[in-house]
Amino acid sequence: MPVTPFVDAERVLREVVDDAPVSARSRAPLGDGTVTGFTVSPVGGRSFIAYVDDSHLPVAAETGAVREDGVRVWEHPADPHLPALAAVAFRGAVTDLLTRAGVDVVAAPEMVSYRPGRRAVLRVPTHDGTLWAKVVPPAKAARIVERHTAARRGGLPVPAVRCWSPEGLLVLDAAEGTPATAGRWEPSVLAASVRRLRGRLAESPLALRAAAGVDARADWYLRRLSIALPAQAASLAALASAVTAGVASAADRTQNSAAGADTAAGSRAGSVVHGDLHIGQLFLDDAGEVSGLIDLDTAGIGDPDQDAAAFLGHALASASLTSDPASAHRLIELARAFHAEEHGPRVHALTAIHLLGHAVTTVDAGDEDTALSLIRAARRVVARGEIADPLGRPSTDRHPTEHDLSKRLLTEGFESV
Structure with a gap:
């Protein structure tokens, strides 16, 4: 089995962050390539998380540096595949969407999982109990709603979608049990x-x-x-x-x-x-x-x-x-x-x-x-x-x-x- 080398993500990142210490934190397939996460710890500055993405997937707008070969570097939460993530990460978008839908949010949403380029999930405390917010690529949002609607119509025990946005934000009920x-x-x-x-x-x-x-x-x-x-x-x-x-x-x-x-x-x-x-x-x-x-x-x-x-x-x-x-x-x-x-x-x-x-x-x-x-x-x-x-x-x-x-x-x- 010939082994094709991966993009040297750390080298790509160092082109952007210069001499700041970096440490790898995650790696996963995305598109035809890989998205690799790093913690960057500038001397005397705040640490942050950056991702090197050689998936070459199309995005509506770039949110970081892009090399001539199409490899991207972005700082979390500015994920170009998940344009709704930055607003959600700063706690405003979920609360605003739920308020417009008549749901009272009683505490700040908590991010419980994040898969770069793919999705993020947040726990949302409300007066009705816990709801779940999901951030996905915009092109997938309507199809996920369709899946939940069809499954519930067929009698499957899946959560209802309370509300959703074409920018890729969905809010769902908690599952039963x-x-x-x-x-x-x-x-x-x-x-x-x-x-x-x-x-x-x-x-x-x-x-x-x-x-x-x-x-x-x-x-x-x-x-x-x-x-x-x-x-x-x-x-x-x-x-x-x-x-x-x-x-x-x-x-x-x-x-x-x-x-x-x-x-x-x-x-x-x-x-x-x-x-x-x-x-x-x-x-x-x-x-x-x-x-x-x-x-x-x-x-x-x-x-x-x-x-x-x-x-x-x-x-x-x-x-x-x-x-x-x-x-x-x-x-x-x-x-x-x-x-x-x-x-x-x-x-x-x-x-x-x-x-x-x-x-x-x-x-x-x-x-x-x-x-x-x-x-x-x-x-x-x-x-x-x-x-x-x-x-x-x-x-x-x-x-x-x-x-x-x-x-x-x-x-x-x-x-x-």
């Missing part, structure tokens, strides 16, 4: 509930296409890992070949009939899927059944194998990042219960790609050991469909607490909008 990452659930019960939810999704009246699947990012993940872990380059090349063969497999799918799609390739491409399905998107009622589903930003007509792989890959990666063995074991049991009726070479290959994506995140955070464990888990999944703790910890009979499970549990997939 308790976040699955913070509640108690039995693996077999939750796995069965997720399969039923997927059946309801498959039948929902949504005409939009789902976002591109995780296989579109496999090359980026493998390139990044080969550069970060050069000793693994040969084994990653072999894994890439196995993944490519598995993704191409289309006739092996085994799916529970309750999920609402048969095994024909045409039906597989014609079912509605979530596009980023994992435990962090689920809310549960007191019986442990799914009562709420969030983040439909990528939902649409697509391949159910993608949702199956996202759910499996996220559960396995979350187990690897959960320090409590009992919590990790419960996540592995959830993955196994789900995998019992959602398996086959294609699902396994797509699951492996998700694990490679999580490996990129961990190696960029300096945790090479966990990254290597995730790569080995990807290899086992694609080779023999093995669903096990990536860290190889033995099972335990102790029942984990809610805090045990949620304290390091991943709650976002890799490409939600």
Whole structure:
């Protein structure tokens, strides 16, 4: 596998900030390239966050420096892909929009997540309870509203959109129930509930296409890992070949009939899927059944194998990042219960790609050991469909607490909008 070098983001940034100390903080695929975040700490001045973006995606207006080769540098929160972000970050836009919609905001909105070039999410305290504001690229706002409207029309338990702006700001109700990452659930019960939810999704009246699947990012993940872990380059090349063969497999799918799609390739491409399905998107009622589903930003007509792989890959990666063995074991049991009726070479290959994506995140955070464990888990999944703790910890009979499970549990997939 030839390894194409990435843009030297730090060198690009230093052309702008001169001699100020910089430290890398994040890296993610965006468009055809990468967006890399840095903390810049000028001597005697205030620190700030800057991003180097070689995605070459079009934007309505530039907000920072742009080189002749199209590589951008901007200072947070002036994200050129999210023009509503700067106003939201300074607390005015959400309050003004909600006030016009007749909602009383009782405290300043709190930003809880930000994915450069893709989206930001804020918690908004109001007299009606907590609402959620989402900032997305303007071209995607109307389609997200359409997804939520169609899903609710089809009876799916998704939050209503209170109001939205074509500049890319949406305000949504909270989901019903308790976040699955913070509640108690039995693996077999939750796995069965997720399969039923997927059946309801498959039948929902949504005409939009789902976002591109995780296989579109496999090359980026493998390139990044080969550069970060050069000793693994040969084994990653072999894994890439196995993944490519598995993704191409289309006739092996085994799916529970309750999920609402048969095994024909045409039906597989014609079912509605979530596009980023994992435990962090689920809310549960007191019986442990799914009562709420969030983040439909990528939902649409697509391949159910993608949702199956996202759910499996996220559960396995979350187990690897959960320090409590009992919590990790419960996540592995959830993955196994789900995998019992959602398996086959294609699902396994797509699951492996998700694990490679999580490996990129961990190696960029300096945790090479966990990254290597995730790569080995990807290899086992694609080779023999093995669903096990990536860290190889033995099972335990102790029942984990809610805090045990949620304290390091991943709650976002890799490409939600």
